[in-house]
Amino acid sequence: MIEIENVHKSFGDLDVIKGVSLTVNKGEVVSIIGGSGSGKSTLLMCINGLEVIQQGSIRVDGTEVHNKATDLNRLRQKIGIVFQQWNAFPHLTVLENVMLAPRKVLGQSRAEAEEVAVRQLTHVGLADKLKVFPGKLSGGQQQRMAIARALAMSPDYMLFDEATSALDPQLVGEVLDTMRMLAEDGMTMVLVTHEISFAREVSDRVAFFRNGLVHEIGTPEQVLVSPQYAETADFLKSVL
Amino acid sequence: MLTTSITSTDLLFLLQGAWTTILLTLWAMLLGTAGGVICGLLRATLPRATLPLAWVLDAFRSVPLLIQFVLFNSLKSIAGLDWSAFSVACAVLGVYAAAYCTEIVRSGVLAVSPNVRRAGRSLGLNYWQDLRYIVMPMATRIAFPGWLNLTLSVMKDTALVMWIGIVELLRASQIIVTRIQEPLLVLCIAGLIYYFISLVVARLGNQLEKRWQEND
Ligand SMILES: Nc1ncnc2c1ncn2[C@@H]1O[C@H](COP(=O)(O)OP(=O)(O)OP(=O)(O)O)[C@@H](O)[C@H]1O
Numbered sequence A: 001m002i003e004i005e006n007v008h009k010s011f012g013d014l015d016v017i018k019g020v021s022l023t024v025n026k027g028e029v030v031s032i033i034g035g036s037g038s039g040k041s042t043l044l045m046c047i048n049g050l051e052v053i054q055q056g057s058i059r060v061d062g063t064e065v066h067n068k069a070t071d072l073n074r075l076r077q078k079i080g081i082v083f084q085q086w087n088a089f090p091h092l093t094v095l096e097n098v099m100l101a102p103r104k105v106l107g108q109s110r111a112e113a114e115e116v117a118v119r120q121l122t123h124v125g126l127a128d129k130l131k132v133f134p135g136k137l138s139g140g141q142q143q144r145m146a147i148a149r150a151l152a153m154s155p156d157y158m159l160f161d162e163a164t165s166a167l168d169p170q171l172v173g174e175v176l177d178t179m180r181m182l183a184e185d186g187m188t189m190v191l192v193t194h195e196i197s198f199a200r201e202v203s204d205r206v207a208f209f210r211n212g213l214v215h216e217i218g219t220p221e222q223v224l225v226s227p228q229y230a231e232t233a234d235f236l237k238s239v240l
Numbered sequence B: 001m002l003t004t005s006i007t008s009t010d011l012l013f014l015l016q017g018a019w020t021t022i023l024l025t026l027w028a029m030l031l032g033t034a035g036g037v038i039c040g041l042l043r044a045t046l047p048r049a050t051l052p053l054a055w056v057l058d059a060f061r062s063v064p065l066l067i068q069f070v071l072f073n074s075l076k077s078i079a080g081l082d083w084s085a086f087s088v089a090c091a092v093l094g095v096y097a098a099a100y101c102t103e104i105v106r107s108g109v110l111a112v113s114p115n116v117r118r119a120g121r122s123l124g125l126n127y128w129q130d131l132r133y134i135v136m137p138m139a140t141r142i143a144f145p146g147w148l149n150l151t152l153s154v155m156k157d158t159a160l161v162m163w164i165g166i167v168e169l170l171r172a173s174q175i176i177v178t179r180i181q182e183p184l185l186v187l188c189i190a191g192l193i194y195y196f197i198s199l200v201v202a203r204l205g206n207q208l209e210k211r212w213q214e215n216d
């Protein structure tokens, strides 16, 4: 369970998150939508401690993320994150990209890590690209590799930050399929997305972010079909 | 017209000088790279705290090497150090190379995308693992051409060690020129040897780069 309580986050003078509370239960898929600059990416980074917060608390399975005593490297093992820019390690092959963290962080043997990596890469449809370097892959393939790389750590949570918005339209589908598969497998996920119809299809709840706050939250039907607030409706109009 | 008084002994003498040049370059680059990697990483990670280090290295980069040789040599006598001229040469060239290498390493490390590092950290890699498995390999590829240039320029700079009494390739050719009075021929041969050494270094470097480029 991810428990976000009254989180405030600023970059210098710029208040980006101004008191967000949000709970993500085990097995739940929560989508976050909202305009550019509303603090969606920043919130995801705060969840696994890549960014510090100024106020409030974030607990993952009861562990306080922003506590000096917390071993962040250990916590991050169970929180996979996929970024908008796929961020491949360009000097490693696809297989090595996926094997790196399991070997170095989890201490798996080469054989163990390779078995897991091949399984994950096959799962995302990259079984024929194992020995290829990321530079030779399409954007969609790189993004699927990034998903496999995160999954190879057997995380309990997956965070997706606009995983498809840097992709050509014809490549979006393959990445969404991969994410849909995960949702069906019961993975707990937080998705920041602009794909409204996809959010509606896979989410248990949808949160609309505005000016660093959760403006509206509820089931996909409540928020996406019959929103309570005019701002939500306006936003939906602007992205559809 | 085509007669020359250069002997095979002279050629051997030149080759010995070339060997000294190679050894000096190797040692200088070994010391310089080790120092440059350490200082460059420090400069990239703690830019504020290591500002004084930057000033010191700036001094080594801006004072002509010749002055550094002579200064260090006199300092050595004053301090009573019992170093051979060769050790002095390696030390001075090494520090000089380290000063340049620091900048090369620093900019290489800074050129590694913070987003890629972030992705690494998000997988649970700790600071040192990120440095070892992501930053260093990526920065090496970025910094390599600059490092190769430095190697070639240090090789030419080794000629200055003649001022502290070491006979390397250039000094060796001067000695022969003085004796047989055929500067054009001798200097051409010396130049060819320099060219040949550079060619080998550059070739090796290009091969390495090509292997890396195939991956991109
Ligand atoms: N490292 C940073 N330093 C300073 N300001 C930052 C930093 N990261 C983000 N910001 C600022 O914080 C605000 C929120 O950024 P964030 O990336 O969280 O928005 P977002 O909701 O993800 O937007 P988008 O949909 O465009 O990705 C923006 O105004 C951005 O300029």
Ligand SMILES: [Mg+2]
Binding pocket: A040, A041, A042, A161, A162
């Ligand atoms: Mg964002």
